[in-house]
Amino acid sequence: MPRLKPNAAIGAALVGLLLATILLGFVWTPYDPIAIDLDHPLAAPSAAHWFGADEFGRDVLSRAMLGARISAAIAAGVVAAAVSVGLMLGLVAGFVGGWLDRALMIVNDTVLAFPGILLALALMAVLGPSYGSLILALGVAYLPSIVRVVRAAVLSLREREFVEASRVAGDSGLYTMLRHVLPNALPPVVVLATSLFGWAILSESALSFLGVGVPPPAPTWGNMLSSARPYMERASWLSIAPGLCIALTLLGVNLLGDALRDWLDPRDDG
Amino acid sequence: MSDVALLSVRNLRIEAAAADAAGRAPLLADLSFDVAPGEFVAVVGESGSGKTLAARSILGLLPPGVRQAGGAISLQGQELSGLSQGELRRVRGRQVGMVFQEPMVSLNPALTIGKQLAEGLKLHERLGDAEIRSRCVEMLRRVRIADPEHCLSAYPHEFSGGMRQRIMLASVMLLKPRLLIADEPTTALDTISQREVMELMVELAREHGVAVLLITHDLGVVARYAQRVLVLEKGVTVETGATAQVLGAPAHPYTRRLVDSLPRRAANRSPRGPTPPILEVRNAAVDYPGKPGLLSRGAPKRVVSGVSLSVGAGEIVAVVGASGSGKTTLGRAALGLKPLAAGSIAFDGVDLARMDRDQRRRFRREAQLVFQDPFSSLDPRVRIGETVGACLRHDPDLSAAERRARVRQALEDVSLGGFEDRLPHQMSGGQRQRVAIARAVVSRPRLVVADEPVSALDMTIQLQVLTLFQALQAQYGFACLFITHDLGVVEQVADRVCVMSAGALVEEGPTDAVFDDPQHAYTQALLAATPSRMAAAAAGLA
Numbered sequence: 015m016p017r018l019k020p021n022a023a024i025g026a027a028l029v030g031l032l033l034a035t036i037l038l039g040f041v042w043t044p045y046d047p048i049a050i051d052l053d054h055p056l057a058a059p060s061a062a063h064w065f066g067a068d069e070f071g072r073d074v075l076s077r078a079m080l081g082a083r084i085s086a087a088i089a090a091g092v093v094a095a096a097v098s099v100g101l102m103l104g105l106v107a108g109f110v111g112g113w114l115d116r117a118l119m120i121v122n123d124t125v126l127a128f129p130g131i132l133l134a135l136a137l138m139a140v141l142g143p144s145y146g147s148l149i150l151a152l153g154v155a156y157l158p159s160i161v162r163v164v165r166a167a168v169l170s171l172r173e174r175e176f177v178e179a180s181r182v183a184g185d186s187g188l189y190t191m192l193r194h195v196l197p198n199a200l201p202p203v204v205v206l207a208t209s210l211f212g213w214a215i216l217s218e219s220a221l222s223f224l225g226v227g228v229p230p231p232a233p234t235w236g237n238m239l240s241s242a243r244p245y246m247e248r249a250s251w252l253s254i255a256p257g258l259c260i261a262l263t264l265l266g267v268n269l270l271g272d273a274l275r276d277w278l279d280p281r282d283d284g
Numbered sequence: 285m286s287d288v289a290l291l292s293v294r295n296l297r298i299e300a301a302a303a304d305a306a307g308r309a310p311l312l313a314d315l316s317f318d319v320a321p322g323e324f325v326a327v328v329g330e331s332g333s334g335k336t337l338a339a340r341s342i343l344g345l346l347p348p349g350v351r352q353a354g355g356a357i358s359l360q361g362q363e364l365s366g367l368s369q370g371e372l373r374r375v376r377g378r379q380v381g382m383v384f385q386e387p388m389v390s391l392n393p394a395l396t397i398g399k400q401l402a403e404g405l406k407l408h409e410r411l412g413d414a415e416i417r418s419r420c421v422e423m424l425r426r427v428r429i430a431d432p433e434h435c436l437s438a439y440p441h442e443f444s445g446g447m448r449q450r451i452m453l454a455s456v457m458l459l460k461p462r463l464l465i466a467d468e469p470t471t472a473l474d475t476i477s478q479r480e481v482m483e484l485m486v487e488l489a490r491e492h493g494v495a496v497l498l499i500t501h502d503l504g505v506v507a508r509y510a511q512r513v514l515v516l517e518k519g520v521t522v523e524t525g526a527t528a529q530v531l532g533a534p535a536h537p538y539t540r541r542l543v544d545s546l547p548r549r550a551a552n553r554s555p556r557g558p559t560p561p562i563l564e565v566r567n568a569a570v571d572y573p574g575k576p577g578l579l580s581r582g583a584p585k586r587v588v589s590g591v592s593l594s595v596g597a598g599e600i601v602a603v604v605g606a607s608g609s610g611k612t613t614l615g616r617a618a619l620g621l622k623p624l625a626a627g628s629i630a631f632d633g634v635d636l637a638r639m640d641r642d643q644r645r646r647f648r649r650e651a652q653l654v655f656q657d658p659f660s661s662l663d664p665r666v667r668i669g670e671t672v673g674a675c676l677r678h679d680p681d682l683s684a685a686e687r688r689a690r691v692r693q694a695l696e697d698v699s700l701g702g703f704e705d706r707l708p709h710q711m712s713g714g715q716r717q718r719v720a721i722a723r724a725v726v727s728r729p730r731l732v733v734a735d736e737p738v739s740a741l742d743m744t745i746q747l748q749v750l751t752l753f754q755a756l757q758a759q760y761g762f763a764c765l766f767i768t769h770d771l772g773v774v775e776q777v778a779d780r781v782c783v784m785s786a787g788a789l790v791e792e793g794p795t796d797a798v799f800d801d802p803q804h805a806y807t808q809a810l811l812a813a814t815p816s817r818m819a820a821a822a823a824g825l826a
Binding site: 174175176178179180181182183184185193194197198280 | 664709
């Protein structure tokens with residue numbers, strides 16, 4: 015039984031807390047997250063509303079619990095889409111090389127040249143607002159950086175002698191790529207993917223702020239933060255719950271990502 | 285020589301700093317030695333002997349996780365071990381210079397040579413820019429860099445390994461230190477550059493009265509240059525004394541083993557009659573693609589040109605040359621891993637370029653490669669059993685059980701029985717290289733290309749691996765193209781020698797003939813620069 019490292023334990027606890035919050039949100043929230051109570055707009059934190067109420071009197075804690083589900087689902091979807099497609103493209107570009115590499119990288123770098131948020135904005139305008147198109151738009155926006163990282167790792171691995179050894183043994187290119195190159199290219203991707211999780215949550219809020227993200231009244235941590243912004247001086251508590259949620263989630267995901275990278279390293283015997 | 289020691293190390297003890305290391309043996313125990321002004325002292329040992337730690341501790345450069353647990357280090361009477369980082373910085377460079385092993389990484393690739401040379405002078409002395417520049421030029425000329433003015437504005441990648449190491453030496457000697465610590469300064473270089481750098485170091489040290497502490501595993505270098513030698517084994521000093529004394533009449537069994545592991549000519553490999561050639565290289569030329577320019581690629585660079593040679597069944601042919609001579613490329617081309625620009629290579633009478641699918645499959649099983657670097661040639665995530673059996677997966681005649689049996693047999697052949705489930709990082713360098721050999725012989729090949737198979741290993745391990753390789757060759761009778769820069773090794777294993785220089789074959793013949801009566805000037809220079817031959821001579825063993 016490998017010894018659990020403290021960082022990994024904290025990461026697991028935070029991610030576990032997130033999952034528990036999401037599950038709890040399915041069966042119970044303190045209030046209806048979208049029920050408007052115009053008698054108590056911008057209510058300060060109290061025994062009734064632990065994290066206060068927003069400008070429509072909606073309970074912030076309840077909204078953050080529902081927002082956890084939406085934000086985490088979107089972020090996980092974006093990461094999964096970008097990483098799976100990015101791995102494939104990066105591997106092919108780096109390993110096959112030649113004109114295919116050049117063609118892929120020209121397209122990739124062109125996409126990379128656009129500000130990600132602008133690209134996602136344009137895609138959302140074309141696709142229309144839905145969770146699916148949000149994931150697709152952000153996934154496409156973040157894809158090029160993953161392709162770059164994978165390709166760079168593959169290019170250096172391709173020159174390693176064990177890849178040549180696989181060729182001498184008579185392995186097919188596809189086998190060499192999947193058995194010897196892909197596993198060794200994973201660690202940097204894991205690190206990037208954990209950061210991506212955080213960027214996705216924040217970008218979603220930016221898109222929501224611009225009106226093309228998750229449509230109101232459904233809450234996400236991102237759009238809760240942006241709608242709290244005008245009341246920063248009168249009701250600063252509005253930002254506390256979503257801000258805290260994002261910070262703790264990112265911390266947890268990053269710690270867990272580091273642990274995953276260590277675990278993937280064959281030299282790490284715990 | 286003065287009686288006052290320049291450097292005096294007393295009862296130095298270095299331990300791993302980890303909390304659970306308390307019970308373990310120290311990395312370096314009770315090391316004591318002196319270096320007198322102007323003296324040349326060598327510290328010899330294999331990997332893990334603690335020789336590099338000893339050198340680094342003098343400058344307070346121990347890696348993290350390792351600490352000095354006791355003892356004293358004094359330089360000209362000044363105790364170093366208690367000094368603060370700031371005080372140590374004044375010692376580093378100014379009084380003690382250090383040359384590292386890897387010339388490829390010890391110069392900053394982003395700065396010009398001039399900037400890097402000037403750095404130390406600016407730090408330790410108050411000089412005008414013109415003065416700094418003239419001193420740098422003078423020192424570069426001294427280390428025989430052609431066109432030193434241009435060198436100042438050039439970047440490290442424009443120089444070969446040997447030149448970089450000379451530049452490194454120049455940057456250290458510019459500050460006129462009292463002591464030069466050289467940690468395996470020539471290990472990464474080929475034979476001839478090795479000699480150039482060593483000779484230069486000795487000359488400069490003598491001129492400026494600098495003492496040298498040389499850290500090395502190469503007894504050849506020690507025999508030729510050092511006045512005194514200290515032999516370390518696993519952190520313990522086993523023998524110390526005058527070089528001729530220690531190498532000529534080793535008192536400790538470990539020193540004896542080190543001296544014995546110097547390669548030497550095999551006792552008459554029985555001359556073999558002509559055998560049908562298994563590998564035939566005819567007028568082969570290999571190009572490297574030119575540097576990609578803005579719009580088009582530059583002209584290709586020819587690295588092998590017009591090479592013809594043949595290897596008979598069961599014959600060991602050595603290909604010798606300096607780095608950059610094209611010998612490795614030739615070996616890759618022989619296995620069909622590099623396309624030919626001209627000429628042809630045939631395996632068992634079939635041209636590599638015209639093989640059909642089945643012939644190519646058979647070729648992949650019958651021609652194998654042993655790599656130089658056992659740390660790069662094994663996939664860190666794949667277990668040894670799978671690595672060794674890789675090429676058997678493509679043999680349609682073998683069942684899974686037969687494959688496992690063959691892998692077990694191959695691992696036993698290299699004395700690594702039961703290692704199937706290990707991962708590469710759980711093994712030593714010598715063990716890894718034995719895995720690489722098992723991988724090459726598991727398919728019962730008819731040809732093995734061995735690319736510097738022992739040059740990354742310690743001396744005693746080199747001997748083990750080489751002996752093992754020879755035994756397997758005798759047992760299975762494969763032909764071998766043995767690529768190396770070490771003539772000592774060639775003497776020991778090869779039937780025939782081909783000497784390459786600048787991509788061309790300059791001399792070829794039976795091993796004895798080439799060694800006793802080298803015809804080409806390049807072969808003569810190579811023979812003269814081979815340290816293991818010099819050491820054998822020094823130890824009275826030739």
